[in-house]
Amino acid sequence: MRLTVPAAAVTAGPAWKIEVLIYPYTDITYLTAGVSHRLVGSLMPDEVTNIKTSMIGFVDTDVPALSSGKQHPKLTVKTVNKPLDAASLVADGGGGWTPDPWSTKADQDPGYNSYIVFWQSYGWDWGINATDNIGHYGGLTWNLGPAPTFSEITLSQLDYGGHNVIKHEWGHAITGFYDATGIAPKPMADNHHPESSVNCKTGRGYVLLDESASNPIPNSIFNNNSGFTHDYYSGLTAQASNPRHCIGITAKAWASGGPVSKR
Known part of the structure; x- marks a missing residue:
C-alpha cells in the first residue's frame, strides 16, 4: 500500500523527496549469553494510521514552518508486508537491534532524498516468555555524507514524542547532509x-x-x-x-x- 502527498505548488528550493517505510511485523530469533530469544511484534492498524498522520503533519506543517518557508517536502509512505528478521535487523551498538540503510536497501525505492523507517520494537519473546523491547535507542540516523539520508524510529518513540522525534531525527539527516556537501556554514x-x-x-x-x-x-x-x-x-x-x-x-x-x- 502506498500513500503519496504532493509538494506545495511553490517551494523556495527543490522539494526533498521522503520515502517512509513502515514495517508492521517483527520476527527475529537470536542468541544472547547462550539464551535463545524469538521476539514477535506487530503494529495495529490504528498505529499505522498514526504514523501516516504524523508524517503528513511533519511535511505539510512542521518542515515549512521550521524552515521559514524554504522547504516543503514530498512524501511517499509504503507499507512493507514482510517481517523484520535476523536478515534485516542489525546490532545497534547498545545491546539492541535496528534496521539500517543496508539491511533495508531492497525495500527502498530509488530517487528519494531521505528514507525513514518506522517499526515495532516491542513484542513477545517466546524464548523467555515475557515482553521485551529490542530497539534500545528508539531512533537513529546514519551520517551518510552526501548520499540520501536514512533514519529509523521505533513506534514507542513516536507514541512518546509525537512529531518531536521526527523533527529531531530528520534534523540529524539534513545537518549531516549539508555539512558533508559544504553548503551549510561550519x-x-x-x-x-x-x-x-x-x-x-x-x-x-x-x-x-x-x-x-x-x-x-x-x-x-x-x-x-x-x-x-x-x-x-x-x-x-x-x-x-x-x-x-x-x-x-x-x-x-x-x-x-x-x-x-x-x-
Whole structure:
C-alpha cells in the first residue's frame, strides 16, 4: 500500500523527496549469553494510521514552518508486508537491534532524498516468555555524507514524542547532509545541545523544555516558529561561544536541493 502527498505548488528550493517505510511485523530469533530469544511484534492498524498522520503533519506543517518557508517536502509512505528478521535487523551498538540503510536497501525505492523507517520494537519473546523491547535507542540516523539520508524510529518513540522525534531525527539527516556537501556554514549545528546555542540575530537562548501539541511553549526546543529546532532548520542558530556566526540550514542550502532533488 502506498500513500503519496504532493509538494506545495511553490517551494523556495527543490522539494526533498521522503520515502517512509513502515514495517508492521517483527520476527527475529537470536542468541544472547547462550539464551535463545524469538521476539514477535506487530503494529495495529490504528498505529499505522498514526504514523501516516504524523508524517503528513511533519511535511505539510512542521518542515515549512521550521524552515521559514524554504522547504516543503514530498512524501511517499509504503507499507512493507514482510517481517523484520535476523536478515534485516542489525546490532545497534547498545545491546539492541535496528534496521539500517543496508539491511533495508531492497525495500527502498530509488530517487528519494531521505528514507525513514518506522517499526515495532516491542513484542513477545517466546524464548523467555515475557515482553521485551529490542530497539534500545528508539531512533537513529546514519551520517551518510552526501548520499540520501536514512533514519529509523521505533513506534514507542513516536507514541512518546509525537512529531518531536521526527523533527529531531530528520534534523540529524539534513545537518549531516549539508555539512558533508559544504553548503551549510561550519561548524555543523549540533541538535543535541540546545543549551549551548543561541539565536544568531538576537543572542537569545532557548527554553529547554520539550513541548507537546497540546502545550506549545514559545522559543522552546521543538517550537515550530521560535525555538531551537526552528532556528537550526532556518540557519538562525549559533554557538553561544560565537553568537553572531549563524549556522544551520540556510536559505542558500535549502535552495541547492538535496541528494537527489537539485536545481
